[in-house]
Amino acid sequence: RLKPNTPSPPVPRLHCPQPPQGPREMAALSLLLALAAGALPSATALRVDTDVAGSLARSKTENLDSYSFAHFVKDFQKPYAEGSEEWAMREAIFRMNMEAIQWANGANHPAMTYKMGLSKFLDFTDAEKKSLLGYKGRGSRVKESDAATAFDRGGKALPFTFSVTQGKRAKLLGNVMDQGNCGSCWAAAAVATLEGQMEVNDTIMEEIERLMPYDQKVPSVPTLSLQGVVSCTANKRHCGGTGGCGGATVELAYDMLKEYGGLPFAAEWSYSGSTGECRRDVFKSHRIGITGYSVLPSNKLHPLQEALVSSGGPVAVSVDATNWFLYSEGVYSDFSGDFTVNHAVTLMGYRMPEGLARGFYDIKNSWGSYWGESGHIRIEMKADEDRHCGTDRKTHDGLACDGDPDTAWVCGTCGVLYDSVFPYGLTIEKVSR
Numbered sequence: 001r002l003k004p005n006t007p008s009p010p011v012p013r014l015h016c017p018q019p020p021q022g023p024r025e026m027a028a029l030s031l032l033l034a035l036a037a038g039a040l041p042s043a044t045a046l047r048v049d050t051d052v053a054g055s056l057a058r059s060k061t062e063n064l065d066s067y068s069f070a071h072f073v074k075d076f077q078k079p080y081a082e083g084s085e086e087w088a089m090r091e092a093i094f095r096m097n098m099e100a101i102q103w104a105n106g107a108n109h110p111a112m113t114y115k116m117g118l119s120k121f122l123d124f125t126d127a128e129k130k131s132l133l134g135y136k137g138r139g140s141r142v143k144e145s146d147a148a149t150a151f152d153r154g155g156k157a158l159p160f161t162f163s164v165t166q167g168k169r170a171k172l173l174g175n176v177m178d179q180g181n182c183g184s185c186w187a188a189a190a191v192a193t194l195e196g197q198m199e200v201n202d203t204i205m206e207e208i209e210r211l212m213p214y215d216q217k218v219p220s221v222p223t224l225s226l227q228g229v230v231s232c233t234a235n236k237r238h239c240g241g242t243g244g245c246g247g248a249t250v251e252l253a254y255d256m257l258k259e260y261g262g263l264p265f266a267a268e269w270s271y272s273g274s275t276g277e278c279r280r281d282v283f284k285s286h287r288i289g290i291t292g293y294s295v296l297p298s299n300k301l302h303p304l305q306e307a308l309v310s311s312g313g314p315v316a317v318s319v320d321a322t323n324w325f326l327y328s329e330g331v332y333s334d335f336s337g338d339f340t341v342n343h344a345v346t347l348m349g350y351r352m353p354e355g356l357a358r359g360f361y362d363i364k365n366s367w368g369s370y371w372g373e374s375g376h377i378r379i380e381m382k383a384d385e386d387r388h389c390g391t392d393r394k395t396h397d398g399l400a401c402d403g404d405p406d407t408a409w410v411c412g413t414c415g416v417l418y419d420s421v422f423p424y425g426l427t428i429e430k431v432s433r
Helices: 023-037 069-075 085-105 126-132 146-154 185-199 202-211 226-232 250-260 301-311
Strands: 114-116 161-163 286-289 292-295 315-319 327-332 343-351 359-364 376-381 389-392 408-411 420-424 427-430
Touching: 069 085, 085 114, 161 301, 185 202, 185 226, 185 250, 185 315, 185 343, 185 420, 202 427, 226 250, 250 286, 250 292, 250 420, 301 315, 301 343, 301 420, 343 376
Parallel strands: 327 376
Antiparallel strands: 114 327, 161 343, 286 427, 292 420, 315 343, 315 420, 343 359, 359 376, 389 408
16 A cells, blocks of 8 residues: 555745844844854753653743743753853853844734744754754765656646645654654664654554564564664765764665665664664564655655655655754744755645645654654645746755766745655564674
């Protein structure tokens, strides 16, 4: 059931709120410009336990006037010593971010269809944020498979709204990963997509449930080893990085799965937040394998929607997430113009635009469940998504491999239509040690 079936006017520019006038508002605007330009200072990246922040009772977007840096340090378990130089530097970034949040959320402008709010990123430098954006795709994309191209020919009528979790169990589909400060978004997207396709596959799930009572190595929540992908995926062409926490692609992750015969459960090899060494012995256990993966036609909406609906499971997509860090809730949108595609995420569903009602993509991120809408973000699906395009002029910051072009043509809100991949032909195998 997982194999695919066989065979306007210019984009309007969003209007920003009126420029702020007072000193605090100007500081907030300066920060927003800095976020867009990537101008914050750099420092050593820090791991954060978002589960602690997830228990906070306060609103992430309202009544934040009294929320201090000391509160933030305590809530998010930051390791800074009060009175130190790092405390002062982090507090300055925190204050600018808080002013930006309060100004943006209070603007009441129709173009602001989302809210910013509290998250572990409030004191992150630009270098730390960039380290999380580990999607390192190709300036010249992997050629889509013949099976995937069939989606482009189908012309199949699609539902107005769709979610992979509709009427399904959600042990895996509901799981949100936290990649920490490792640039492993590409691996997280590959694993989350595979787990989702696994959970909608009744044959695979029935076999897992049959094994559970008799084999302690089969966990009750059969999440897969993200660390296995991070540590064992080769990136020989240095696609914007060196592999592991340095970045790679979803396609490379699935190539690794085919080479190794599948992926073990996370209970066999848990996530460390670092690249580490490849432990081949761990693959001599239960493995979830794939027979192949489909790379969908680039920059086209209908094949992406059809793949989601036809497979019944999620699809890994690439996006420009440069300005996602302060997102909290609502439907995020972007300006028409150029993109820097730098992050891999998991598409879980959509709603088409109709009249004044905005359409959106439901995307699961890998920044923990406290960020955004329980770990998800909704980004706008425009009425003319296929023509909401621009050029990625920084492909070697996040898109190119050695020898690839310096630019790429990218379409969709945040470039979401550029690179879409999902696995098919799932298998389960028990290997004797």
